[in-house]
Amino acid sequence: MLRAAVEIADADGLQAATMRRIGESLGAEAMSLYYHVANKNDLLDGLVDVLMDEITEAVDGDRPADDWKQALRQRILSARQVMLRHRWAPGLLEGRTSMRPAVVLYHDQLVGLMRSGGFSYDLAHHALHALGSRALGFSQELFDPSAGAGEVSDRMLAELASQVPNLAGMLAEIAHDDPESTIGWCDDQAEFEFALDLILDGLERLNS
Amino acid sequence: MLRAAVEIADADGLQAATMRRIGESLGAEAMSLYYHVANKNDLLDGLVDVLMDEITEAVDGDRPADDWKQALRQRILSARQVMLRHRWAPGLLEGRTSMRPAVVLYHDQLVGLMRSGGFSYDLAHHALHALGSRALGFSQELFDPSAGAGEVSDRMLAELASQVPNLAGMLAEIAHDDPESTIGWCDDQAEFEFALDLILDGLERLNS
DNA sequence: TAAGGCAGCCTTACGCTGTAAGAACCCGAG
């Protein structure tokens, strides 16, 4: 049933994973699901657990790194792979207020890595806040994924240049040479890793 | 009408701002709202615009800073004040895919500040990604705001210590001496500023 | 002054959501 929900969310987004649709894909009625799940919140919690299982699995495949920074980087980028597999995952995790044990455990392991790297508890605490959702492999993009990026007329470009000259200049120079975006607008792997390394480098400096 | 929606969201959360409830608070029927607004998406976009107006207003009150870093910091912390006034704002902005002109304009100004500080377009682009939602004054916390943080029994503490020793140690040391949290769990002003400064310092180093 | 016209609001109804309450089924144990 969680598997069915995941498949639906993968295919048509999280909002498509309604009780009726999940039931249908299982050859059952919506209300039948309620024997196995208390309510929809419970089901979403289950989805979070599925995600965390996948992350744990992905992370276990990593070869042990020598230093804390490399270890953190590996772990987080592994987690990110799961987010890329399930585009709905960021949205789900953002909205959840659940504090699932698996999520807590994941962060505990992150702190463990930092501690073994010589972090004080205080710095580790700050680090968790600084990483935020990036610890789980995603960052919320405020701009649109693929929102009519195709049809930019010359008139629009002109208006763009006059009203938001700095962004216009930036976009012109960036030239968007990234063929396929991964998550969101231009949040490709490079952008994510840049921000991640920026934070990790900063932490390293504070830890020295 | 947007004012009414804001008041409802302030009082009872964004999910309480339904068409029927907004209409009721205006002494009108739900469907009457559709004369002024195309659909609910439109209304939410309007709320985003309200937020951006408040941010612009707050930002304009700042005295001009001498260097880019201070200017960025001031601007972002001013924006954060708006987020603190409207707890529903982060959730709204996260979910929105709208690319409102006001949001674009805000980011354009951020890029402008960076450019005047000597940033290349490329670095400014990276910076926007690194800041993410922090540019608007909030960061998504994956843990719960006030989720039964009060009743931690000794048994729970014991289990906590054995299952997530690193977090347990961290929590014990942090001791949570922050009386009132502002947004989320312990995302108080200090945590936000720490993360913000970490990023700004990193950018400064890359810009030198 | 009379006649439109249209801005603004209301009524009704539909399909969708999660889910409460209870009946029906199936299947192994006595």
Add this chain to the structure above:
DNA sequence: CTCGGGTTCTTACAGCGTAAGGCTGCCTTA
């Protein structure tokens, strides 16, 4: 065979956004 209880289905309800169309009252124009 009967029972019990684990599993499923049926029916129904409230609440959501909103499509379609009707009513009212002011403002303009002949």
